[in-house]
Amino acid sequence: MIIGILNGPNLNLLGTREPHIYGSATLDDINAGLAQVAAELGVELQTAQSNVEGTMIDILHAWRGAVQGVVVNAGAYTHTSLALRDAFTATSIPFVEIHLSNVYAREPERHHSMLASAAIGSVTGLGAEGYEFALRGLVSALRRNA
Numbered sequence: 001m002i003i004g005i006l007n008g009p010n011l012n013l014l015g016t017r018e019p020h021i022y023g024s025a026t027l028d029d030i031n032a033g034l035a036q037v038a039a040e041l042g043v044e045l046q047t048a049q050s051n052v053e054g055t056m057i058d059i060l061h062a063w064r065g066a067v068q069g070v071v072v073n074a075g076a077y078t079h080t081s082l083a084l085r086d087a088f089t090a091t092s093i094p095f096v097e098i099h100l101s102n103v104y105a106r107e108p109e110r111h112h113s114m115l116a117s118a119a120i121g122s123v124t125g126l127g128a129e130g131y132e133f134a135l136r137g138l139v140s141a142l143r144r145n146a
């Protein structure tokens with residue numbers, strides 16, 4: 001099983017970006033932790049990050065048929081991008097949404113996710129470890145439904 005890990009805008013700056021909100025782990029740290037969990041679960045990972053909405057959509061198109069599921073932190077596009085949700089539904093790629101911060105405890109404009117209605121589930125507010133919970137949850141759900 002191959003799982004895509006897709007990160008959106010500004011997440012390349014993790015580690016130095018508002019660490020009081022997003023923590024001190026870099027995206028490389030997060031992907032290294034995910035690689036360990038993937039090895040434990042016996043799955044392969046493909047990782048990608050883009051600051052560009054259309055590039056994220058192109059990545060999902062390229063992953064159609066190549067990955068069995070995606071863990072996605074779409075950053076601020078979470079709250080705005082119907083196009084990204086359409087890319088998930090158009091490619092039929094099952095996904096779990098993850099946010100480092102608890103978006104529901106932040107500004108009102110972060111309370112709505114354009115992606116959530118199409119997701120298997122969401123992890124929010126649990127920091128970098130949330131990515132690992134999201135990966136475990138996604139793989140469990142995919143194996144359950146296989």
Ligand code: DQA
Pocket residue numbers: 009010011073074075076077078098099100101102103110
């Ligand atoms: C985020 C939350 C979003 O509201 C924000 O725009 C991000 C990061 C998170 O991981 O907590 O870029 O997705």
